[in-house]
Structure formats: structure tokens, C-alpha cells
Amino acid sequence: MSTPYLAVIGGSGIYDIDGLKDAAWQAVTTPWGDPSEQILTGTLDGLRLAFLPRHGRGHVHSPTDVPYRANIDALKQLGVTHVLSVSACGSFRDHMAPGDFVIPDQFIDRTVNREKSFFSKGCVAHVSLAHPTCTVLGGLAADAARAQGVTVHEGGTYLAMEGPQFSTLAESRMYRESWGCDVIGMTNMPEAKLAREAELHYATVAMVTDYDSWHPDHGEVDVTEIIKTLGANSTHARGMIAGMPARLGADTGCDQGCATALDFAVMTAPDKRDADLVARLNTVAGRVLG
Numbered sequence: 336m337s338t339p340y341l342a343v344i345g346g347s348g349i350y351d352i353d354g355l356k357d358a359a360w361q362a363v364t365t366p367w368g369d370p371s372e373q374i375l376t377g378t379l380d381g382l383r384l385a386f387l388p389r390h391g392r393g394h395v396h397s398p399t400d401v402p403y404r405a406n407i408d409a410l411k412q413l414g415v416t417h418v419l420s421v422s423a424c425g426s427f428r429d430h431m432a433p434g435d436f437v438i439p440d441q442f443i444d445r446t447v448n449r450e451k452s453f454f455s456k457g458c459v460a461h462v463s464l465a466h467p468t469c470t471v472l473g474g475l476a477a478d479a480a481r482a483q484g485v486t487v488h489e490g491g492t493y494l495a496m497e498g499p500q501f502s503t504l505a506e507s508r509m510y511r512e513s514w515g516c517d518v519i520g521m522t523n524m525p526e527a528k529l530a531r532e533a534e535l536h537y538a539t540v541a542m543v544t545d546y547d548s549w550h551p552d553h554g555e556v557d558v559t560e561i562i563k564t565l566g567a568n569s570t571h572a573r574g575m576i577a578g579m580p581a582r583l584g585a586d587t588g589c590d591q592g593c594a595t596a597l598d599f600a601v602m603t604a605p606d607k608r609d610a611d612l613v614a615r616l617n618t619v620a621g622r623v624l625g
């Protein structure tokens with residue numbers, strides 16, 4: 336495995352991280368527009384680390400407006416190999432309580448208003464998403480979070496909704512009872528899809544802030560309730576990140592094919608490819624497009 340370079344995409348409540356050596360906020364431009372924010376780069380206990388606040392510093396991007404393609408392209412341009420997505424989420428399970436971390440291994444994508452692929456007319460590709468996360472990276476994050484005293488649930492299905500409004504009671508019950516979802520958020524799709532297309536190891540740490548709206552013993556979710564839990568969650572997330580260098584540095588690598596997802600994915604014949612699109616794809620797919 337090449338030397339790992341970890342990126343953390345920070346969600347609601349996490350707009351910077353401390354402790355990086357040689358820390359600098361860097362502007363990165365991409366053919367897909369500007370990322371959500373400048374990217375904080377540096378090293379943490381010898382591990383190269385990049386931090387990108389998903390909603391921008393000051394929380395300016397709504398879940399729909401987050402420039403997901405630019406974010407993934409920018410991280411790949413920096414040389415990132417692993418992406419840890421840290422997100423707030425609602426829970427559909429009694430035992431996944433506010434303050435717990437869930438490391439989902441499946442997603443259901445209900446978002447409708449976002450660019451979901453780097454590929455399109457003139458360069459068509461189909462990657463596998465059967466196993467959309469890197470369970471090795473997720474396992475390392477789970478271990479680092481447990482070391483902070485956090486209750487961690489490995490595995491589960493994250494429902495990605497468009498938002499920005501929270502779900503209706505009928506939707507909340509349907510996701511939980513009929514669709515078997517475990518947690519809900521607004522941002523991990525298409526992020527996970529794009530990370531796979533860019534051949535990055537990607538795992539989500541979904542930090543539970545609320546029980547959405549289904550729970551008979553809890554009120555309906557609102558932002559005030561979420562903010563109350565976000566403070567403690569973000570302290571634990573920072574501790575988890577601090578524990579990643581020791582774990583990722585010693586990792587023997589994933590055998591799920593995250594880093595070779597494009598090997599057999601591109602369908603468009605070389606002589607039919609759109610030159611402009613191929614140029615835009617250079618960072619994420621240059622390895623296979625030549």
C-alpha cells in the first residue's frame with residue numbers, strides 16, 4: 336500500500352481541527368468548481384492529513400449546495416488516499432443513542448438535486464457500489480473512537496435525504512420500519528459515490544444527535560436539540576482523529592478494491608471520448624484514462 340494520506344471531511348459543528356504540524360489553509364481549484372472551503376493541510380504524528388469543512392467555515396453551504404465533486408477532486412489533487420467523513424445524523428434505532436457513533440456500511444440515496452458522478456456523455460463509467468464504504472478504514476475509526484469512550488456501532492444503513500427540511504413523521508417511520516434504515520443524514524450522498532469513482536478509501540462516522548421524529552419518548556428533531564449534542568460529539572470526533580495516525584500508519588491495507596474501482600469501469604471507446612471531459616477527469620481518473 337502507498338503511504339496513506341488521510342482527509343477528514345468535517346460536518347455540522349466541525350469546522351477546523353487542532354494539532355496539525357505545519358498547518359496551512361490552502362486554496363485548491365478544480366475543473367468542477369471551488370471546494371466548500373480552503374483545505375487545512377499538515378501532518379499529525381507523522382501522518383499527512385487534510386481537513387475540509389463540508390459546509391464551509393461559518394456553515395454557508397446547505398446539504399444540496401455542497402460542491403461534492405469539487406471537494407473530492409480537490410482532496411485527490413492533494414494526494415489524499417483515505418477519506419473519513421464525519422457527519423451528524425438522526426437515529427432510527429433505540430440502541431443507537433445520541434452521542435453514539437455509527438459506522439454505516441450501506442447507504443440508500445434519496446437525494447434528487449445533486450451532481451452524482453464525474454462521468455457523463457463522452458466518457459461513461461460504471462463503478463461498483465455494492466460495498467460503498469471501506470470497512471478497513473471504518474474499523475480503524477471505530478477503534479479510535481472507542482478509545483475515547485464512545486459507544487460505536489459498526490455497520491448499518493444511512494439514509495441520505497435531500498433536505499434541508501427534516502423528514503415528515505410518515506417518512507421517518509417508513510425509513511425505519513419498511514426500509515430498515517439505521518441512521519439518517521443529508522450529506523453522505525453523493526459524497527460516497529464520488530469517492531468511489533475517485534478510487535479513494537471512504538468511510539463515514541455518523542455521530543448520532545437525535546432520534547429524528549419517530550420515537551414516541553422523544554420530541555421531534557430540531558436544530559436546538561442537535562446543537563446540544565454536537566458539542567460533545569465534536570470533542571469525541573477530535574479525539575478519534577488524533578488516534579488515526581497510530582492506526583492508519585500500521586494498517587496493512589484494504590482488499591476491497593477501493594483504490595482500483597475504475598479498473599474495468601470505463602465503457603466509452605477511446606476514439607469516442609470527449610477530449611474536454613477527459614481533461615476534466617484527469618485528477619480522478621487519469622490513472623485509467625491515460
Ligand SMILES: CSC[C@H]1O[C@H](OP(=O)(O)O)[C@H](O)[C@@H]1O
Binds near residue numbers: 346389390398521
Ligand atoms: C445541523 S443538522 C442537519 C445537517 O447536519 C448534518 O450535516 P453533516 O452531515 O454535514 O454533519 C446533516 O446531514 C445536515 O446537513
Ligand SMILES: Nc1ncnc2[nH]cnc12
Binds near residue numbers: 547
Ligand atoms: N434527524 C436528522 N435528519 C437528517 N439529518 C440529520 N442530521 C442530524 N440529525 C438529522
